[in-house]
Amino acid sequence: MASTLRCLRLQQRQLLYRRPPNSRITPLALHTHLRQSSSTASDKPPPKYPPIKPDPYLIQLREEARRSKPRPKIDRRYQLHNHEPYEAKSRRVNRQIGISLALFVGIIVVTQIWVPRDPKFQPPGAPPPPSTSRVQNDAKPIAEEDREVLAKAGGAAGPVIIKEATSTGSQVVETVPSGSSHVGPLPKRIYLPAGLVGEGEKQILEEYTLIGHGLRTVSFLSIQVYVVALYVATSSLPSLQRHLLTTSSVPPTATTATLPERESLKSTLLSSDGSTAFFNTLLDARGPDGVRMALRIVPTRSTDYPHLRDGWVRGIQGKTALQPTLYDDDAFVDALARFKAIFGGRKGVPKGRALILVRDEAGALFAYGPDEGVKEGKVGKLAEGARKERAMEGLRMLGVMDDPRVARALWLCYFAGEKVASEGARKSVVDGLVEVVARPVGSTEGKVV
Secondary structure: OHHHHHHHHHHHHHHHHOOOOOOOOOHHHHHHHHHHHHHHHHHOOOOOOOOOOOOHHHHHHHHHHHHHOOOOOOOOOOOOOOOOOHHHHHHHHHHHHHHHHHHHHHHHHHHHHHOOOOHHHOOOOOOOOOOOOOOEEOOOOOOHHHHHHHHHOOOOOOOEEOOOEEEEOOEEEEEEOOOOOOOOOEEOEEEEEOOOOOOOOOOOEEEEEEEEEEEEEEOOOOEEEEEEEEEEEHHHHHHHHHHHHHHOOOOOOOOOOOHHHHHHHHHHHHOHHHHHHHHHHHHHOOHHHOOOEEEEEEEOOOEEHHHHHHHHHHHHHHHHOOOHHHHOOHHHHHHHHHHHHHOOOOOEEOOOOOEEEEEOOOOOEEEEEEOOOOOHHHOOOHHHHOOHHHOOOOEEEEEEEOOHHHHHHHHHHHHOOOOOOOHHHHHHHHHHHHHHOOOOOOOOOOOOO
16 A cells, blocks of 8 residues: 555656646645645545556567568658658659650651741742752653653753652653652642442543642641642633632632732632632532532542541531531431441552542542552552543542532532631642633633742
8 A cells, every 4th residue: 555655756856847837836835735635635535456567568560560671761951742752752843854755856856857848938048959859760761752851841851850840751741749749740630530430341531620729637636638739620720710600709700819818709709608609609600510529639648548537527427517507407317327337447548549539510438548459569550540541540449429418518628718728739629710710701721839
């Protein structure tokens, strides 16, 4: 009992010594408090169970475990609010810097090496970049008749260079640069089937004249996808001229447009509302006023039909949303499904091979694509393929779409509205259309910029 009282008094003294700093107890009050506490403690019965004493062995084991796994030291000066160690933060920052540098180098490589430089960004006084439209045709010697044609045209004997005009056989094929280093020059005139023929019948080919062309690019890096060119049947040029003269508001008796009228027509065709109104009228015309046109698409790299088809379908759906009453029926939904089926289940389109979409005066769409059975080496060169007798070499019929609304929406995707698939193609086509009205009605000579 005496030992218990001593322990209690010791605890009370410790509590008194740990009092708050503001509290002050005089020595008299201390003795009084101790006497009261001793008398109170003597009145209480002793505890039923003795106090639990800590096991020295367990304390030793706990201390050894703590020493074997020391806590990591953290530099409190650089500690973040989320308790991230300084070393982890340094690694994270270094990783972010490395990713940023890799992205920057990748953008430089893509824009300066993969994407050809635009001539308008060349510094003044710099030499012009080498022409990408020159194709050396030294696979076979030049015939004597070809040399005579070149001599008359002002050329010299030697290998044929496809630049502005190329002699093939007995005629000269005029070409223009495509604007891409991955695609050869484009012929100013091509020959396409005038219509469907039965089995065993001879195919009739019709001449088409180049109006304009441009590059289809994607993403902010302007990655080239394909070169698209608009051709108009030479026999349809008078109808096209009449539509253009009507749009430019010239007198009914006029056969050409003056310079101010051509400038006004150009601004109209480049505007959103003006281009939509003109192409709606042009594509809705039927019979003698209808215009036969063709889109010639040449990929800059190997691609597949589903990729091209999905892009066209998205563009068509975007145009149908602007005129829902014209396209909102089951017949158009079925026609769009058949349009998808034309390009489904086929192999890819090789780089440099042409895919041609022909629209007749009634609005029907005819699709011609690379013949999978013809190897790349067997396809005639550009100048030879532009000749009438070899125009369809390496091409085959893919399908026919009889609903004119599909071709109508597809043409609007390229040349009408505020946003088009290729702004360069639209500007080039507008320049070509303006040149058409600069000649008298009935002129069949096409001029391309």
